[in-house]
Amino acid sequence: ELKVEQNPLFLSMQEEKNYTIYCNYSTTSDRLYWYRQDPGKSLESLFVLLSNGAVKQEGRLMASLDTKARLSTLHITAAVHDLSATYFCAVDPSYNNDMRFGAGTRLTVKP
């Protein structure tokens, strides 16, 4: 059974600090997605990682993928309040519309 595990599930950060969210998955997949969800809102795509070693950056967020370790990370640099949201990773192992999500990491950035 495919499992997608994120940790931590809850993360309270101070502004200007750095932190990393981890996403482990249990089956072979060379693509991984990161999404952001604000409270009461829908999901918004952040990154699409398509191969081993892929790294993408947008502002204070950087995502990477290690397909051999079945691990993706979402690194937050110098956090600011508007990064407060829930972040989900998802894998797509069978190349069909069968995207499976982790439980999400609820990030709160405090002044």
Next chain:
Amino acid sequence: NAGVTQTPKFQVLKTGQSMTLQCAQDMNHEYMSWYRQDPGMGLRLIHYSVGAGITDQGEVPNGYNVSRSTTEDFPLRLLSAAPSQTSVYFCASRYDRSVTEAFFGQGTRLTVV
């Protein structure tokens, strides 16, 4: 460009009632899915479709039916609502199976009493 549109946004049902959640997209996407979101469990795939006339089950299909008669629409039917189906439901679409991310609707918050 409307993207993915879900209706209704909120719904309260009594146990045993049936209803249909509507999902429409105007991006000519082949792939559409329904997910439910429950606290602490992420999003779980209910059903998905890889094109008009083709549907398949996801992780949690019991109690739900789908059909895909057109590329644009992918309704989700609750046959006999149960309190365990209280959840937020999201419809998603994407262009193809290769490299594209999914676009999500705004969600339907369903309460079954």
